[in-house]
Amino acid sequence: MRPVTSERRPKPYAVIRALLRPLWRTLPRPALAAAGGLGLLLAGLPRLLSGAPDPWLCLNLLRAAGLCLALGLAFLFDDPARHTTAPVPVRRPLRGALRLALAVPVAALCWTAALLLVPGQARPPVGAVTLEAAATAALALAGASAAVRCTDGTRPGAAVAAGLTAVAVTVPTLLLPQRWALLVAVGDQRWADAHGRWAGLLVVAVAVVALCAPEPLRRGSVLRPRPRGTAPTTA
Template sequence: MQGLRAPDAATDATARTGGAYAVILALLPPVWRTLPRTALAVCGGFGLLLAAIPRLQSGPPDPWLCVNLLRGAALVLGVGLAFLLDDPARHTTATVPVRRPLRSALRMALVAPGAALWWAVALLLVPEGARPPAGALTLEAAAIAVTALAVASAAVRFTERAEPGPAVAAGLLVTAMTVPTVLLPERWALLVAVHDPHWDAAHERWAVVLAAAVVLCALCCPEPVRSWRPRLLARR
């Protein structure tokens, strides 16, 4: 019995890590095929068109117009990301051994590099003389994108919809058109001009929005909450 030794903890950890990598590599092709490429491509193209409008105009570009066009492009990107968690086969894949948080995280990870590159191109399309601060606008775009993903995650967790994207996209558009301009008091404004004295304070609020969206997205990533109706029927 002296030749038998307890498995080394480091060996076990290496084996588990290798197994996790193998699962992720196996998941990449099917997850890639299920991405909403049409919605992302349409929204991405329209967003770049918005960002390029100042270059198509004659005369010096208007800085206020440029910042709002970039905000519009960021909103369009958020609309595209609202479809990211749509899964027409949701109710048939609910029993697969890989849990939903990993599948959702892979979808987000596959889209993130393209979204970052897309945003960099959108910023560069704006003429340099009228380009707003890249860091501040990137914070706004990130807050909008993560909010779209958080609401989509909540829809998947708390509803039975296989494709909540259209409803999430519509809600995002309605919220963007009403909350910042109608419902928020002026002292909490989010959409301010570059040279407005409240520019820094507004982006502190954008940071809060981003942090809240990240927390909501993390809380809603676990498996969907079971409906109370099946349990009620089972009791009867």
């Protein structure tokens, strides 16, 4: 292997090209595939039911499909080797961005297929539903990113997915007051306001992903600081 010196740095594109293949291998592909498959199945349900498709049902099935994709993306930053890759010259933000660049187009493709699976006459406004799905996915990524930054875990995806599931089935339906409603029907007068809130969520979540991208300066959980001098465990 050629030593990397300060005079002869490899070109950035060469680094990216070299990274792409190993990163693709370390992506949580089973989780992403399962999430995408279930999302497509849910979006395809209206075609399996007899009778005219119900717009309210189709809207909620699309939301469930978006949630499934988000649950898959929650595993994106899982990296069993994260402690051994911490000191390498290619920094975590770049590696994280490359993971996103590999996974997000696949997820977008999956989402497009889900949108097309819903019968045309019952399809909700595409832009608005895509905003909801993007915000949900960004929340999942924000959770995963924050978990990597703030804890010592190598695979926080399962915990983030469990938390997102718990939040998704309760907060928007039961705990949010009416005036902050997120899940509204098409044609409801709160539709525009609700999507303003979705856009706000998206912005906040993307900011959290960006803020939590760098490698934490010291190992150990933010929540449970370890006394100085003790070795972290990777279990």
